[in-house]
Amino acid sequence: MTDTRRTTTTRRTVLQTAAAACLAPLTFGAHADTYPSRVVTIVVPFGPGNAYDMMARYLADRLRESMGQPFIVEARQGALGGVAASFVARAPADGYTLLFGANSTHAANQHLFKTIPYDPVADFAPVTTLATIPQVLVVPPSLGVNNLKELIALAKSRPGKLNYGSSSATGRIASEALRQMAGIDAVHVPYKTSGQALTDLAVGQLHFLVTDAGLGMAQAQGGRVKVLGVSSAQRVPAxxxxxxxxxxxxxxxxxxxxLAIFAPKRTPADVVNRLADTINGIVRSPGMQESLARMYALPYPGTPESLRELVARDGKRWGELVKAAGIEPE
Structure with missing residues (x-):
């Protein structure tokens, strides 16, 4: 090749590279301007009827109003949220499939199972936190106990005879910690959904259960269960x-x-940021705060970075909790 031809080819390559570099930011930046342009699916790891499902549906309605496209909720329960998390982890990184995640999917499961089909850090783009939800300890009225001390006394008088259920990582660890701290011998029964566990508890097939406050209180108001305490450090204002x-x-x-929203890894940053800004506006709104209060939850707005830090911090903390509770990975 002559020097003149080589110089011309080199100049053309440089110009093409420069043009591509100029266009790349414009193409990337267009994501947020056009997103969303079709239906967005929010995948919920837990069955219908609990606080997580209700909150997801409320959020989906507000997102539809704010962003002008349908947001639908799809339940994929199983493996303490692992089924939903692994599904979203494999979804296209375009912002149209989101995970309504929790401390179970992103902090506890990695310690409760020997292997899980997703990486809670590497497989997701954190969007933002939503809310914190205290748990409640409930028993069937037929058990004949009126407070925690009476439950502990009954369990100690009947070692190995009482059983307790769980349908989430939080419920499992919270129940195990209660059992160990109280020094009682009881049998664990796993459930796919909190609704199924509460149904069995109401008729006396389960003897105690730690579940989310919204669902537990709804059953208590109907007289089907009795609430002995809340799991948070302070009493719940409601x-x-x-x-x-x-x-x-x-x-x-x-x-x-x-609770928090996650997108698949490599979802464009402008899409993630637009979602975070919109969701945080909803979380801070009076309507959302009233809705959260009805579920005995508290608003917990954040950022992609604060959620990333929370996942890292709680991944370590929940590992310590699982070990302290004496739970062997399945």
Whole structure:
């Protein structure tokens, strides 16, 4: 090749590279301007009827109003949220499939199972936190106990005869910690959904259960279950007469679940940021705060970075909780 031809070819390559570099930011930046242009699916790891499902549906309705496209909720329960998480982890990174995640999917599951089909850090683009939800300890009225101390006394008088259920990582760990801290011998029964566990508890097939406050209180108001305490460090403002489990007899006991939105890894940053800004506006709105209060939850707005830090921090913390509760990975 002559020097003149080589110089011309080199100049053309440089110009093409420069043009591509100029166009790349414009193409990338166009994501947020056009997103969403079709239906967005929010995948919920838990069955219908609980606080997580209700909150996801409320959020989906508000996102539709704010962003002008349908947001639908799809339940994919199983493996303590792992089925939904692995599904979203494999979804296209375009912002049209989102995970309504929680501390179970992104902090606890990696310690509860020997292997999980997704990486809670590497497989997701964190969007933002949504809310924290305290748990409640409930028993069937037929059990004949009125407080935590009476439950502990009954369990100690009948070692290995009482059973307890769980349908989430939070419920499993919270129940195991309660059992160990109280020094009682009881049998664990796993469930796919909180609704199924509460149904069995109401008729006396289960003897105690730690579940999300919204669902537990709904059953308590109908007289189907009795609430003995809340799992948070402080009493819940919406139910101030119910003591914390710590003050009811187990000092130092505290468990609170959190909820957050995740997208698949490599979802464009401008799409993630637009979602985060829109969702945080919804979380801070009076309507959302009223909705959260009805579920006994508290708003927890954040950022992609704060959620990333939360996942890293709680991944370590929940690993310590699982070990302290004596739970062997399945």
């Amino acid at each position: 139910i101030p007469d119910i003591p914390t489990i710590a003050e009811a007899g187990l000092p130092g006991y505290e468990f609170t679940a959190w």
